[in-house]
Amino acid sequence: MKKTVIIGGGFTGTMTAVQLIKKSTAPCGITIINERETFNKGVAYNPYSDKHILNVITGKMSAYPDNPDHFLDWVMTRPDFQDRDKTLIANSFLPRKLYGEYLTEIWTDTVKTAETKGIEVNVIDSFVIDLDVNENSVSLWLEDDSKLTFDTCIIATGNQIPRNPAIKNHSFYESKKYFQNPWLINSVINIKSDLPVLLIGNGLTMVDTVIGLLEQGFKGEIISVSPNGFNILPHRHNGLKYTKLTEELTDNLSLFELVRLVNKHIKAVREYGVTAEPVIDSLRPHTQKIWKKFTDREKELFMSRLRHLWGVARHRIPLHIHDKIQKLQIEGRLHINAGKIIDITESENFITVEYFDHHDHTLKNIKVSRIINCTGPETDLMNVEKSFLKNCLIKGILIQDKLKLGITADTETFQVINSDGKPHESLFTLGSNLKGELWESTAVNELRGQAEKLAENLKVIRESSEMKNAETKF
Numbered sequence: 068m069k070k071t072v073i074i075g076g077g078f079t080g081t082m083t084a085v086q087l088i089k090k091s092t093a094p095c096g097i098t099i100i101n102e103r104e105t106f107n108k109g110v111a112y113n114p115y116s117d118k119h120i121l122n123v124i125t126g127k128m129s130a131y132p133d134n135p136d137h138f139l140d141w142v143m144t145r146p147d148f149q150d151r152d153k154t155l156i157a158n159s160f161l162p163r164k165l166y167g168e169y170l171t172e173i174w175t176d177t178v179k180t181a182e183t184k185g186i187e188v189n190v191i192d193s194f195v196i197d198l199d200v201n202e203n204s205v206s207l208w209l210e211d212d213s214k215l216t217f218d219t220c221i222i223a224t225g226n227q228i229p230r231n232p233a234i235k236n237h238s239f240y241e242s243k244k245y246f247q248n249p250w251l252i253n254s255v256i257n258i259k260s261d262l263p264v265l266l267i268g269n270g271l272t273m274v275d276t277v278i279g280l281l282e283q284g285f286k287g288e289i290i291s292v293s294p295n296g297f298n299i300l301p302h303r304h305n306g307l308k309y310t311k312l313t314e315e316l317t318d319n320l321s322l323f324e325l326v327r328l329v330n331k332h333i334k335a336v337r338e339y340g341v342t343a344e345p346v347i348d349s350l351r352p353h354t355q356k357i358w359k360k361f362t363d364r365e366k367e368l369f370m371s372r373l374r375h376l377w378g379v380a381r382h383r384i385p386l387h388i389h390d391k392i393q394k395l396q397i398e399g400r401l402h403i404n405a406g407k408i409i410d411i412t413e414s415e416n417f418i419t420v421e422y423f424d425h426h427d428h429t430l431k432n433i434k435v436s437r438i439i440n441c442t443g444p445e446t447d448l449m450n451v452e453k454s455f456l457k458n459c460l461i462k463g464i465l466i467q468d469k470l471k472l473g474i475t476a477d478t479e480t481f482q483v484i485n486s487d488g489k490p491h492e493s494l495f496t497l498g499s500n501l502k503g504e505l506w507e508s509t510a511v512n513e514l515r516g517q518a519e520k521l522a523e524n525l526k527v528i529r530e531s532s533e534m535k536n537a538e539t540k541f
């Protein structure tokens with residue numbers, strides 16, 4: 068019986084297992100390794116607050132690529148939603164906790180299906196600390212130093228905690244007043260001082276953290292510092308589909324030509340009082356293809372000059388949350404600054420942060436009570452402490468893309484490429500580890516398709532190897 072292990076049981080690991088079980092025609096073993104608390108939900112759908120909501124509408128959050136209304140239909144069966152208007156719910160942004168419950172229910176149903184198919188399912192509440200690839204198998208070491216060996220291994224490790232920004236006094240990051248992981252509730256509780264709280268970063272996690280701080284009764288000021296200090300945008304034109312740009316998309320567009328094309332269409336929609344978002348959204352189904360065709364230099368240019376602008380246009384928040392953020396800014400409770408943090412020093416009762424203000428080009432000092440890192444998931448695996456992925460990079464089992472956005476892999480088969488440039492027979496990856504290969508490889512919309520494709524691909528590989536074995540015996 069072939070045994071597969073999935074490292075990481077967030078959305079990606081869970082849905083890969085679900086698809087493997089769904090497609091399996093013969094008994095097999097499937098093991099998922101993930102700590103119990105976040106199993107099925109991962110980082111995104113195990114929020115500490117009910118007020119943390121999805122940034123994608125209900126109608127687009129199905130876990131299955133071939134059943135687009137699956138999440139919406141599931142929501143409509145829940146007692147709280149049964150007499151609500153379905154179109155309204157389809158276009159609304161629901162709590163991420165509810166989405167976590169949806170994934171847990173999918174998993175519970177899938178385990179029952181697995182039993183009927185003779186599939187052995189095993190969930191291990193642990194953390195993988197090392198990995199080795201053997202001739203026809205993969206070995207893993209867990210936190211308790213136990214060793215497990217499988218025929219196939221799928222790496223679905225998802226979001227890494229944010230990187231510590233480079234500052235002069237790096238030892239500050241040992242401080243109890245610094246919170247590197249913004250997705251844990253301890254980052255927003257037990258604030259005893261009236262001094263401001265500093266949030267490093269200005270994206271969706273910053274917004275969640277502001278909401279978390281307010282929910283915990285924090286009454287002081289909140290300061291955010293990020294390189295550009297862009298204002299986060301709301302979803303303004305929900306449902307508006309713009310098609311004119313894609314009609315003009317051709318293969319092999321250079322980055323420069325693409326920017327020119329996008330600007331032309333943004334100008335065209337502005338004449339009708341529409342902002343850039345529908346134009347950017349219309350590119351979404353094509354971004355992976357466009358990214359793959361860019362040269363290394365174009366990818367570098369995009370990362371250094373356009374990444375933040377793209378992020379603002381792509382990662383938007385529901386209008387009512389945006390209103391709340393704006394109100395806080397108007398009231399002087401939230402200050403969004405563009406700048407670079409130079410140094411941080413801790414005294415007994417406060418922390419002093421020195422940053423270079425990008426608006427007036429001066430050095431500024433602020434006193435805060437705590438600092439929460441909201442810069443978003445780290446992608447350079449060499450910077451992730453105590454990670455088996457870092458060990459694998461050192462051992463040459465895997466390599467990073469040039470921009471250090473993830474793991475190098477074949478995006479058709481999902482096979483991980485080793486330091487000799489060869490694909491591993493039994494080691495696969497998907498999800499945000501493919502950011503370097505695909506750029507957009509983060510949201511449910513992309514991940515559900517990858518989970519389905521990888522499961523199908525593994526089935527084909529298995530069937531062809533079984534056929535080969537049978538032929539050899541014959």
Ligand SMILES: Cc1cc2nc3c(=O)[nH]c(=O)nc-3n(C[C@H](O)[C@H](O)[C@H](O)COP(=O)(O)OP(=O)(O)OC[C@H]3O[C@@H](n4cnc5c(N)ncnc54)[C@H](O)[C@@H]3O)c2cc1C
Nearest residue numbers: 075077078079109110111121122194195225226498510511
């Ligand atoms: C705060 C937040 C909100 C988001 N909201 C949305 C949204 O509304 N809509 C949307 O489409 N996308 C959203 N996303 C994008 C999100 O990344 C994906 O939707 C999806 O949840 C990613 O799932 P994942 O399983 O790949 O990663 P993760 O959710 O990060 O899960 C990975 C899992 O792997 C485990 N793991 C990692 N390393 C190991 C190891 N060595 N051993 C064992 N286990 C390990 C982790 O503990 C974790 O449970 C959000 C992301 C974040 C961070």
